[in-house]
Amino acid sequence: MGADARLQEPGMIGLGEVGEPAFSGLAERHRRELHVHCYRMLGSFEDAEDTVQETFLRAWRRRETFEGRSTFRAWLYRIATNACLDLLAKRRPEPAAGGEVPWLQPYPDRLLDEPPAGGADEPETAAVARETIELAYLVAVQHLAPRPRAVLILRDVLGWPARDVAELLGDSVNSVNSALQRARAGMRERLPAERQDWTGGEDDAGTRELVRRFTDASVAADIGGLAALLRDDVRCSMPPTPGVRVGRGAVVDDWVEDGFARMTGLRAVPTRVNRQPAVAFYLWRERAGAYLPLTIDVLRVTGGAIAEIVIFHADRFARLGLPERLPADGTK
Template identity: 40%
Template sequence: MGTARACHDRPVDDEAFADLVAPHRRELLLHCYRMLGSLTDAEDALQETLLAAWRGIDGFEGRSSLRTWLYRIATNRCLNARRRIPPAPVPPFTPPEPSRRGDVPWLQPFPDALLDGVPDAAPGPEARYQMREAVGLAFVTGLQRMPPRQAATLILRDVLGYSADEVASMLGVTATAVKGLLQRARTAVADPAPPAPPAGSPAEVALTDRFSRAFCVRDLPALLDLLTDDAWLAMPPASHEYHGHEAIAAFLRASTTWRPGPPLRLTATRVNTQPAYVCELDGAPAGLIVLTLRDNRIGALTRFL
């Protein structure tokens, strides 16, 4: 990319610039993912952010921290991004009528391995969310249903802890506008879900082990016994969602992966700070199943196809 100049006429070449932004790459990727809900789109937005930062390093005068400057660029890149809507898959069976149609088909999981190196501490004291709840699928999905500026304001204020004045500067609006955007965004996520067992706790391990055994041998009664009464099943990018035991059971009975045959194989992993399983059928990949735990039950099954 040649040679750029930092503030105070200090030259920054490609290698120096890479070293300068390296500590922030992972957290900027996570920020873009929260904004866009798609890891694919977030990776593209991150590359655009770093390219814009490299091109604009001349104009960085140090009136804010480098980190804040990068967040400003990343936020605005995401606000201007166009999400790529994946085509709806055609199932190899006839699914029952869904309970409802999902409206976030671009949703993708975020591997926990990519959280390594992301600081768990917010840049300001006003953050309301801890890392785990601010990466959860339910929270990220909720952000996708907000107008983009509302989502950006909620992330910058309540997840990252920036002040109202800092957010106003990042978004190019007034502090009064930020207050209004934040109030509407908080209202949209006002109903917190029951807490999940701590990651890796005996309660989580016992629950996920029971799920794995029931799913692998297609024991439908045992699986349904693990679900909350209002549990639901979603399958991005398919729009079909099934809510409640009866609807979930009807879908699983119709699914080719649930019909009699060789046992399914599940390999444990973690995404969005939640327990998940890579699913294989006859040695072929058959999706990723993410469990959303509520108390000592499973509140949602999200199967990424």
């Protein structure tokens, strides 16, 4: 059996004998799940892309160190996790604070829905689970220090044994278990108390109707109609712009101050990101003769009302696969 064939087995060995095309083909099978893993660690779609490329480069350069004691997939996860920790040490030595994550970026469902390389029963299906990809989870994770963050994701999301996480991080099993307890406590403090009752990720009729009403009221700049859809404790943020508005009154006041009630010429396209309903808004631009990207509103729905709105800027449209413009008749 040749080296390339052996690499396709669970206990594959002999990476040092493999050519670059074959190695790249094997690594590419895991690109999406590694990208999602790095995205959880970093909160940024673009940083995750850069880190996956760095992971593949490091893996190729270190291919002779692979001894077959773990799967190729687990080996790549080790390299990716360390690449994330290295980037965090350079770019963000301190975790997020105050409930804000300025670097937060959305993740399109169309990419999360890509079939796993090895089929539906493969471990990577856990990597795109709804409850650990929603924005509220991402925000809570970003408030953890990098190493406890890595422990939480590896243990609770990917299901790694404590001894494997300890080996990756160069810590003891006791240290890993202690870090996991602290991380879980931090997540409980940050995650909404009613998280078990979320419906924002479900494509049920009630949520679809609520999103339709939100869309219609937004296009009509109907502030009263929008206010009626919000929970009393609704949260609204617009990363990377600083500030989180909390409470219906604060959110509505902010919309009024920004002149939203006087806005005309909006069109909307429904979409989904991070397993949540979202609406992409376009604004009529006379000079372009078309509706051009404005914002993307990502909604979290709880108990039949909107509990959170995270608004992203127009520069996210291309990454989400949204049209660059809508023609005058409003068709795509």
